[in-house]
Amino acid sequence: MQEKIIDFLRRKQDYASGEEISHRLGISRQALWKHIQELKEAGYDIAAVPHLGYRMICAPDRLFPAEISSRLNTKFIGRKIYYFDSVSSTMDIAMQLGLKNSTEGTLVLTESQTKGRGRLGREWFSPRYKGIYLSLILKPKILLNQAPVLTLMASVSICEAIKEIAALEAQIKWPNDILIHQKKLGGILTEINAEMDGIRFIVIGIGLNVNNDKKALINGATSLKEQKKEGINRIELLQEILRAIEKNYLTFQEKGAQSIIDKWRDYNITLGKRVKVYSHKEHIEGQAVDIDIDGGLLLRTDSGLVQKVTAGDVVH
Numbered sequence: 460m461q462e463k464i465i466d467f468l469r470r471k472q473d474y475a476s477g478e479e480i481s482h483r484l485g486i487s488r489q490a491l492w493k494h495i496q497e498l499k500e501a502g503y504d505i506a507a508v509p510h511l512g513y514r515m516i517c518a519p520d521r522l523f524p525a526e527i528s529s530r531l532n533t534k535f536i537g538r539k540i541y542y543f544d545s546v547s548s549t550m551d552i553a554m555q556l557g558l559k560n561s562t563e564g565t566l567v568l569t570e571s572q573t574k575g576r577g578r579l580g581r582e583w584f585s586p587r588y589k590g591i592y593l594s595l596i597l598k599p600k601i602l603l604n605q606a607p608v609l610t611l612m613a614s615v616s617i618c619e620a621i622k623e624i625a626a627l628e629a630q631i632k633w634p635n636d637i638l639i640h641q642k643k644l645g646g647i648l649t650e651i652n653a654e655m656d657g658i659r660f661i662v663i664g665i666g667l668n669v670n671n672d673k674k675a676l677i678n679g680a681t682s683l684k685e686q687k688k689e690g691i692n693r694i695e696l697l698q699e700i701l702r703a704i705e706k707n708y709l710t711f712q713e714k715g716a717q718s719i720i721d722k723w724r725d726y727n728i729t730l731g732k733r734v735k736v737y738s739h740k741e742h743i744e745g746q747a748v749d750i751d752i753d754g755g756l757l758l759r760t761d762s763g764l765v766q767k768v769t770a771g772d773v774v775h
């Protein structure tokens with residue numbers, strides 16, 4: 460109901476009497492008053508003037524589920540949201556929810572993480588109210604070896620959303636580092652629960668630096684705010700990411716991996732470059748010639764052999 464009240468007041472852009480809101484939303488005046496008090500406690504600035512009614516002055520910069528759900532228009536991605544002010548890692552919560560058979564598209568969203576995880580055992584710096592930190596449960600009907608394509612799908616979706624909302628051109632370093640001007644803006648971590656007969660569920664974790672100030676960023680990192688020189692509406696960006704993921708995910712399931720890989724190529728900055736790929740203690744060096752249908756990177760080494768790499772850290 461709070462979602463509907465927020466939506467109503469936003470659209471109105473003026474005072475709406477308690478009677479009008481109650482009537483339009485089918486709730487009692489008393490229930491409306493209670494919801495308004497709760498919204499105020501959550502940080503909404505709502506003016507209440509006798510004889511005029513309620514008016515939304517401004518909303519807090521929070522990723523409240525009611526805000527995200529309002530005008531989201533997806534069929535299943537982000538329709539069920541678990542929201543936290545702080546958690547250790549959204550990955551842990553989403554993996555637990557997956558085990559409890561949560562529906563596909565369930566979203567775990569937080570304003571900060573105390574133990575945010577990055578790829579290859581790294582930490583993901585997750586300061587409060589600055590970024591987007593989420594984990595999404597998917598249940599694709601694909602073979603296990605195609606799972607990395609879902610990570611590529613997520614990276615493409617993020618770039619599309621950034622272009623749409625912030626009008627910035629983000630790029631992808633294989634497999635899924637999101638960069639702007641060679642600095643890291645975001646990343647994706649995928650965890651899989653599989654059995655002998657296939658994938659049970661996949662959790663896609665996304666971390667994105669949005670409104671971090673330049674001085675608060677770690678070395679080699681950037682944020683949309685730094686690049687754009689102005690803050691970005693995290694709600695609009697998150698909604699657009701969810702929309703893009705749903706669209707690309709459905710395309711992947713209908714048309715196959717090639718549809719995603721073709722889009723990924725447009726954003727990637729790895730192919731055609733001479734790279735070193737570090738995984739564990741080893742590294743392979745060569746020319747990044749292509750990616751295969753499972754999302755693996757094909758490297759032509761100095762011996763002329765083409766080798767497939769499935770995981771690692773690329774240095775251009």
Ligand code: BTN
Nearest residue numbers: 548575576577578646647664666
């Ligand atoms: C990377 O190393 O590039 C991947 C970073 C992924 C970070 C996100 S933040 C939300 C989710 N929860 C985590 O603990 N990690 C992922």
